[in-house]
Amino acid sequence: MSTTGTKTSGDTNTVTDAAGSLSTHHDPRAPVSIHDMTVAYHRKPVLWDIDYAATEGRLVGIVGPNGAGKSTLIKASLDLIPKASGSVRIYGKPYKKQRKLVGYVPQRESIDWDFPASAVDVVTMGLYGRMSWWLPPRKHHKEQALHALEQVGMADLAHRQISKLSGGQQQRVFLARALVQDASIYFMDEPFAGVDAATESAIVALLNELKARGKTVLVVHHDLQTVREYFDDVLLLNMRVVACGPTKDVFTHENLQKTYGGKLTLLVEAAEAIARSVRGGP
Amino acid sequence: MIRHVWALAGVLASTAAAMALAIIVVDEETRQILTLREYNTRIVVLGTTLLGAAAGLIGTFMYLRKRAMIGDALSHATLPGIAIAFLFVGDKQIGPMLLGAAISGVIGVLAVIGLRSIPRIKEDAAIGIVLSVFFGIGLMFVKIAQQTHTGNQAGLDRFIYGTTAGMIKQDAQWIGATALIVLLGVIFLFKEFRLICFDQQFASSQGRSVLLIDLLMMAMVVLTTVVGLQAVGLILVVALLIIPAAAARFWTDDLTLMTLLAGAFGSISGFAGAIVSARFVNLPTGAVIVLAAGCVFAFSMLLAPHRGMTGTLLRRVGLSRRIGYQNVLRALCEMEEEFGEGIRVGRTSLLEMRSWTGSTLNRLIRRAVRRGDAIAGPDNRVGLTRSGRIEAQRVLRNHRLWELYLIRHADVAPSHVDRDADLVEHVLPPETIRELEHALAETTQIPPSPHAQGAVP
Amino acid sequence: MTWTLGDTYVVIIGAMSASACALLGNYLVLRKMSLMGDAISHAVLPGLVAAFLITNSRGVGAMFVGAVIVGLITAVFTQAISKFGRVEEGAAMGVVFTILFAGGLIMIRQQADHVDLDPQCVLFGNIETFYSDALIGTIPQAGVNLAVVLLLDALFVMLLYKQLKITTFDPGLATSVGIRADIMHYALMIMVALTAVASFEAVGSILVIAMLIVPAVAAHLLTDRLPVMILLSVTIACIAALAARVYNVYAPGVFGSGIQADTSAVMAVATGILLVGAIILAPERGLLSQALQRIRLALRIVQEDILGLLYRQSESRRTGSPTSEAEALLGNAVRGLVARWAVYRLRARRLVKVDHTGSGQVALALTDKGEARxxxxxxxxxxxxxxxxxxxxxxxxxxxxxxxxxxxxxxxxxxxxxxxxxxxxxxxxxxxxxxxxxxxx
Structure with a gap:
């Protein structure tokens, strides 16, 4: 650690160190620490040598171009796909032993929304882990679920069948479920994809609510313009970790160029402009 | 093309060799059958072999189009047509029954398509509904036919279970004609079939009528199924469409070769099934053919080098081992960069550099020592040998060039990077490599490795 | 023919078997694993035959053990082939169950002399032979088996309701709240195998698929709530069992005696007919109510178009711009049956009035209310x-x-x-x- 800490700024390693990362294998205090992870589909590596440790109580945006392995990172961390090498620890222990500490909000398309359930049913599912095996949900479970729906602004639609909700509303149901699940760490796969403005602000409010409760949230995110606004930390990913650490240090022109390639897209320029205005603003 | 011919020749030659061996070893009775001396045996063997070939050929495309189980709905849905034809004309003539089977089979497929379009009914449920309800309708008509006709049910039974015992020249001719049609269809529509199997949207954007191609494909499937009913029965005929194709898939990524292999596997299964069931009493031919196909499948799944289980498993283990080995060399090399050539590193500091367990590390070090890439001192410290250093530097350089490439060409990189398998030189153009090397030399601090260094040996 | 106590017996047995299947079928359908029901019901054949061969009886224990083993083999092999062999799951099922079924057929044929097992009966079911009037007063073994399995299925679905629901809807979430999705999968497969075995005498191993899938699909079309869906599917299954027997008892009297068929086959057809009914009549999603909605919408649009055209007409009169276009459009719009009905509705709602011009022509005009609208x-x-x-x-x-x-x-x-x-x-x-x-x- 000491040898790399002296490096000039802009260097990837410095930033990694700023996030309080790794010289020993896994920091037991880190909510999520990934060490040396390589994931390959068939023979082609999609993620290599990923080293990353999240800091507790922060909102982390996982950002990178298409095919950079963002969703793969989450899925491999949760043992949903096999790793070619490396290890992941949740508070210092393997995921298998810490399942209950981890909440996962999958991509909306991965669910069959024709399932005969109402919004409140789906939210109640987040509480199943804390109910007894045989008994049906109790009244206070339902109330908890309704309360969570209220928090995401879905109280009126609580009893509507889920296929009759709009995409944004479905996403909010998922988030309400994450809220009641009361995990310590959340992995969210593109919660902002294809949602309306109201949902977007509801999601942001919820992320901040989770943060206020001391949760750590890792969010796969596509929209570069909002990264600065939404996330405390950012993990720039393009098959390998390009940079990670506090957004203000890491989300720089140079790092974005490293992540997205030589030709800066319009979006990155726009993100830069926003970044400047945020820095210059009040 | 030559490659295909060779592969196919290999398959057929090994079958022929197995047969020759069998003929030499086995008893007189089997020899009689294998040499096809009896007219009846000749008919049956010819019929099932051709049927297997036809089903394998067209089954390939059904399989790749992920429609394998529609064949199951189709074959079960033939029963009402057979029973109704039986009701009106009796079991004397085969023609009307096959026609009835084809018509009601097509109606069944259309019903699957119709049901699937209804919201909340998924394809799997649509298939299940059609096959069971049509089968129920078929059974009702079978019963009614039995009550009105005094005729026996044997004629119907052979469609359900399949029997080759009564196969006559006419049946074999039907099958032969079907096989010919399927073969010609596959040859002349190969381009089109390939297109819609691979990318339906692209096909329609190319101005091809996907519907027409689909219909032609489906027509061949219906034809094969219907003539196959008598031989293997309507419950099992779907196996001939699926199993040879699935088995062929293990061997190759090449569609031409896969189609040829599926045809070969199908005909081998048909041939073997007919021979075995002719040799022993009380063996239903259809079931034996399916079991023969199952053996081919199991063999392919386990042993095919390309996508078979053993190959995949070996490659996966190999990949992990190679990554591990390279990691040891890299770790030692990085240490040398920092603390000077010839440094001996303690195992504990190596252990801290990466997420390997003690036993893995020990194994990797033992291998490195065995290969002469590393030396382990008595004090449990490890260092690189001269040859090991050259290898380690090569690995490290390759790795860093890839990393640099990822950084500098992030927009195009992900589709190119195959770090493990290839040296940079094999994938990237020389000018890119020169550029990267230049950049590598420019960085006084070595290009950032994602792993924190600094553990003191 | 008249209804006898034996017929009631048949209905009860049929309804028990159909209900047991329908209970589990809900989850097969929702998990998009209908074909797994197909595969397992075919694949239990060798398990049954093996059990008969070994114990030489129709004992419950042996049968159930055989079923569980074969159900597990089917599920495990399908998973293994699709995962390790990278074969699409539907095709993997096709490979596994056809091979198992072929093995079963060969075993039956080989052991035909030793086994008291009629392949006809195994495949197509034969309630009638087991529950004739002669058997009244005795309790047939198959009936006991069915009752036990029905009870087990009901307990399974009720006690593990939460677990089944969450692993069906979102296996990832289930895992993260500590419910093992894979264990529930195999448990369900075992129950399906058990049920298929217990039902084979009543409905046969192929028609069992109809009972597994069709009532559940029909129920899914009719409701948005899982408990209601489960109850509805069982109801549909029971109706099918009753309807099948009613048909067999009374239809010959109407259409002639040749029309009688196996009760199990008629049951499968009856579920199919009920499904078609659900497709047509389902609230909101049914073909009928969708057609009605479309007609209603079309009528509303025609009415609104007429209102809009009348407004534009009067507007162009006010501003003095040429009216020909609007009038031509209006002329087109009010011709035809639909338009006449629309005008009738508009007049009834007092949005439009009819002015009689001097030349005997009839002209439409907006009322004040219509104008605002x-x-x-x-x-x-x-x-x-x-x-x-x-x-x-x-x-x-x-x-x-x-x-x-x-x-x-x-x-x-x-x-x-x-x-x-x-x-x-x-x-x-x-x-x-x-x-x-x-x-x-």
């Missing part, structure tokens, strides 16, 4: 056009059609939002005035 429609139409003109690069002459469609759907709130977005605009892109809000009040 029409103004609102035209307002949203023109605002929408303006909005599109502002926010997209569509050429102006392409604007009319999208706006025409949208005006029938956008809500007053949305119109207000558009207005907020375009505070300065008074004329639409064609240069016509946008009517002010709520001329009505």
């Amino acid at each position: 029409a103004a609102r429609l035209v307002r949203s139409h023109r605002l929408w056009e303006s909005y599109l003109a502002q926010h997209s690069d569509l050429p102006l002459d392409h604007l009319h059609m999208p706006a025409e469609r949208v005006e029938h759907y956008i809500s007053p709130e949305m119109v207000d939002r558009i207005r907020e977005d375009l505070p300065e605009v008074d004329l639409d892109p064609h240069g016509r005035e946008i009517p002010p809000p709520d001329a009505e009040s």
Whole structure:
């Protein structure tokens, strides 16, 4: 650690160190620490040598171009796909032993929304882990679920069948479920994809609510313009970790160029402009 | 093309060799059958072999189009047509029954398509509904036919279970004609079939009528199924469409070769099934053919080098081992960069550099020592040998060039990077490599490795 | 023919078997694993035969053990082949169950002398032979088996309701709250195998698929709630069992005796007919109610179009611009049966009145109420056009059609939002005035 800490700024390693990362294998205090992870589909590596440790109580945006392995990172961390090498620890222990500490909000398309359930049913599912095996949900479970729906602004639609909700509303149901699940760490796969403005602000409010409760949230995110606004930390990913650490240090022109390639897209320029205005603003 | 011919020749030659061996070893009775001396045996063997070939050929495309189980709905849905034809004309003539089977089979497929379009009914449920309800309708008509006709049910039974015992020249001719049609269809529509199997949207954007191609494909499937009913029965005929194709898939990524292999596997299964069931009493031919196909499948799944289980498993283990080995060399090399050539590193500091367990590390070090890439001192410290250093530097350089490439060409990189398998030189153009090397030399601090260094040996 | 106690027996047995299947079928359908039901019901054949061969009896224990083993083999092999062999799951099932079924057929044929097992019966079921009037008073073994399995299925579905629901809806979530999705999968497969075995005498191993899948699919079309879906599927299954026997007892009297068929086959057909009924009659999603909705919408659109055209007509009279276009359109619109009905409705709602002109011609005109209503429609139409003109690069002459469609759907709130977005605009892109809000009040 000491040898790399002296490096000039802009260097990837410095930033990694700023996030309080790794010289020993896994920091037991880190909510999520990934060490040396390589994931390959068939023979082609999609993620290599990923080293990353999240800091507790922060909102982390996982950002990178298409095919950079963002969703793969989450899925491999949760043992949903096999790793070619490396290890992941949740508070210092393997995921298998810490399942209950981890909440996962999958991509909306991965669910069959024709399932005969109402919004409140789906939210109640987040509480199943804390109910007894045989008994049906109790009244206070339902109330908890309704309360969570209220928090995401879905109280009126609580009893509507889920296929009759709009995409944004479905996403909010998922988030309400994450809220009641009361995990310590959340992995969210593109919660902002294809949602309306109201949902977007509801999601942001919820992320901040989770943060206020001391949760750590890792969010796969596509929209570069909002990264600065939404996330405390950012993990720039393009098959390998390009940079990670506090957004203000890491989300720089140079790092974005490293992540997205030589030709800066319009979006990155726009993100830069926003970044400047945020820095210059009040 | 030559490659295909060779592969196919290999398959057929090994079958022929197995047969020759069998003929030499086995008893007189089997020899009689294998040499096809009896007219009846000749008919049956010819019929099932051709049927297997036809089903394998067209089954390939059904399989790749992920429609394998529609064949199951189709074959079960033939029963009402057979029973109704039986009701009106009796079991004397085969023609009307096959026609009835084809018509009601097509109606069944259309019903699957119709049901699937209804919201909340998924394809799997649509298939299940059609096959069971049509089968129920078929059974009702079978019963009614039995009550009105005094005729026996044997004629119907052979469609359900399949029997080759009564196969006559006419049946074999039907099958032969079907096989010919399927073969010609596959040859002349190969381009089109390939297109819609691979990318339906692209096909329609190319101005091809996907519907027409689909219909032609489906027509061949219906034809094969219907003539196959008598031989293997309507419950099992779907196996001939699926199993040879699935088995062929293990061997190759090449569609031409896969189609040829599926045809070969199908005909081998048909041939073997007919021979075995002719040799022993009380063996239903259809079931034996399916079991023969199952053996081919199991063999392919386990042993095919390309996508078979053993190959995949070996490659996966190999990949992990190679990554591990390279990691040891890299770790030692990085240490040398920092603390000077010839440094001996303690195992504990190596252990801290990466997420390997003690036993893995020990194994990797033992291998490195065995290969002469590393030396382990008595004090449990490890260092690189001269040859090991050259290898380690090569690995490290390759790795860093890839990393640099990822950084500098992030927009195009992900589709190119195959770090493990290839040296940079094999994938990237020389000018890119020169550029990267230049950049590598420019960085006084070595290009950032994602792993924190600094553990003191 | 008349109904006898034996017929009641048959109905009870049939209903028990169908209900047991339907209970589990709900989860097969929701998990998109209907074909697994197909595969397992075929694949239990060798398990049954092996059990008979080994124990030489129809004992419950042996049968159930055989079923569980074969059910597990099917599920495990299908998973293994699709995972390790990278074979698509449907095809993997096809490979596994055809091979197992072929093995079963060979075993039956080989052991035909030793086994008291009629393949006809195994495949197609044969309730009648087991439950004739002669057997009244005795309790047949198959009936006991079925009752036990039905009870087990009911307990399974009720006690593990939460676990089944969550692993079906979102296996990832289930895992993260500590419910093992894979264990539930195998448990369900074992129960399906058990049920298929217990049902084979009643409905046979192929028609069992109809009982597993069809009632559940029909129930899914009829409701949005899982408990209701489960109850409905069981009801549908029981109706099918009753209807099948009723048909067999009474149909020969009507159509002649040749029409009688196996009860199990008629049951499968009956579930099919009930499914078609559900497809047509389901609330909201049914073909009938969708057709009605479409007709209602079409009628509303025609009415609104007439209102809009009348408004434009009177507008062009006011401003003195040529009226020919609007009139021609109106002339087209009010011809035909649908339009006549629309005019009738508009008059009944007092939105339109009929003026008799001197030459005996009949002309339509808006009432005051109609005027206000029409103004609102035209307002949203023109605002929408303006909005599109502002926010997209569509050429102006392409604007009319999208706006025409949208005006029938956008809500007053949305119109207000558009207005907020375009505070300065008074004329639409064609240069016509946008009517002010709520001329009505």
